[in-house]
Amino acid sequence: MESISSSQDPPDRELSGDEEALMKELERAGLPRREFLKIASLTGTGLLGVQLMATRSARAQAPAPIIKESSEAVAAFLPVDLHVNGTVHKVKLDPRTALLDALRETLGLTGTKKGCDHGQCGACTVIVDGKRVLSCLTLAAQAEGKVIRTVEGLAGDNLHPMQEAFIKHDSFQCGYCTPGQLCSAVALLDEAQRGEASFVTSDLSSRSTDLTEDEIRERMSGNICRCAAYPQIVAAIREVQSGGESARTWGFAPCQQLAETGKESAHEAV
Template sequence: MEPSSQSPDSPDKELSGDEEALMKELERAGLPRREFLKLVSCTGGSLLGIQLLATKNALAQASTAPAAGAAAGGLSVELQVNGVSHALNLDPRTVLLDALRETLGLTGTKKGCDHGQCGACTVIVDGKRVLSCLTLAAQAEGKVIRTVEGLAGDELHPMQEAFIKHDSFQCGYCTPGQLCSAVALLEEAKRGEASFVTKDLTAGTTSLSDDEIRERMSGNICRCAAYPQIVAAIREVQN
């Protein structure tokens, strides 16, 4: 009988059921089949030895993969934030909230529900309120972005002063989003934009009733229930 010509690391080498299962798992982690078969030969078929050596090799190979992938798939984005231009290289899936907080270090904007339901992540883009957790960073390229840090530079914005005066917060987590919404809604009113409770669409809405303010701020949740004080602060600033 002729001797088998199959080498120890042949891709056709027969494996046990356990070895097949382990090999598939390690292939998903980045270890090639041929490398796995070499390890089988080196360890004399000991499943524990194979697992230890193969896992070590797979992790070593995988450790360099993310950096290469990130560089290859990066997207060049230029963001204008609070009057400063930032050239960034981001994963195309990066939302504006994460770009502001994690990349630019502007942590005033908060991550609340991360589903566009609470308003904590509200920023102002081209004069309009935007939920930054639902907005891709790439969508904001070429637009003017204002966060709570940029409402008035080193000074306090009148809305910030009014929030302090009326004690319009308790824990303060939602406050950056509340402030950005409050500042933007007054600009919306100046432009004559109506809300769901606007009674006369032809009259303009430069002077807002408490009902108007509550309706326009309804997308910003305050779990501390400082709503009456928030309305009072906005009413004072608009007057």
């Protein structure tokens, strides 16, 4: 009886579960089913397992393909003029770029914070044409030609009165939400002066800027503070709207005074 040589195709046979799984892996690696059956018939699945391991190792060590930007992709970048804090920045951006990312990543203005990135926390609030805007939900291209003011643009030679009041009333702890809180608070007072009502405004005919605590809380409800400094934030805003920001009674203690205070505290502890 003539024996079957190694060069002849082996007959199809039912594969075990392990062989079936191994064959699928090797087929993805480029090994035909007939070749798999031939090797399995002559040497068993052990050699095939070694071949599979070698294939996986080679793939892992292969360099990642270099993807070059096509001319079409480069041409898709949109020239945008952003007027931020008194300076016009001419940039080229992906049309999908959010104003928040343009400010932070392109212009390096990292005062504006990325919190939830879904318009829920208010950390990314900036002022655009005098109104509060969630920069994470606003395309940079939408802000072209508009006057953008971030927390970096609030202070001049001196701190903005709202910044002074926040420091005085200790209106922050970790400070992550503070840039958005400040921008929102500054724009809030401008909105009240323009006569814009809120959900709790009782007299829609009045344009009074003497906002109640409930008014301030409602108008600031889009800015979340995880440290729960809400009472201090409200106090700071009420002081600024009343004009009390000019009467600053605090200051930074010099190093000598801090050292003497530390010594007195140590003596009292003893």
